[in-house]
Amino acid sequence: xxxxxxxxxxxxxxxxxxxxxxxxxxxxxxxxxxxxxxxxxxxxxxxxxxxxxxxxxxxxxxxxxxxxxxxxxxxxxxxxxxxxxxxxxxxxxxxxxxxxxxxxxxxxxxxxxxxxxxxxxxxxxxx
Numbered sequence: 001x002x003x004x005x006x007x008x009x010x011x012x013x014x015x016x017x018x019x020x021x022x023x024x025x026x027x028x029x030x031x032x033x034x035x036x037x038x039x040x041x042x043x044x045x046x047x048x049x050x051x052x053x054x055x056x057x058x059x060x061x062x063x064x065x066x067x068x069x070x071x072x073x074x075x076x077x078x079x080x081x082x083x084x085x086x087x088x089x090x091x092x093x094x095x096x097x098x099x100x101x102x103x104x105x106x107x108x109x110x111x112x113x114x115x116x117x118x119x120x121x122x123x124x125x126x127x
């Protein structure tokens with residue numbers, strides 16, 4: 001409906017909003033397309049979720065203008081994975097977060113879903 005200009009404007013507004021809400025050693029990066037990864041390495045799950053809720057709420061309040069017209073509403077679906085519960089390496093954590101993201105999308109979008117995956121990537125201890 002709005003085209004690529006609108007998508008680019010939304011991505012910039014999202015990144016700016018999330019970047020301003022970062023804390024400490026948080027890392028925010030664009031993963032691809034309209035997907036971002038945010039690493040909250042110093043936050044336990046409850047604090048991380050509280051911060052993600054704040055970011056999610058801020059995104060819902062964005063007023064993005066494209067060609068002088070304000071977009072109707074910006075939403076975000078969020079998948080969350082926790083180290084070491086959902087994975088012990090980057091690939092397994094991204095996979096767990098991605099599965100949670102798809103669950104958020106099937107739940108109707110515009111929500112935060114925490115992965116329920118159990119880490120299966122732990123290496124066996126040497127005998």
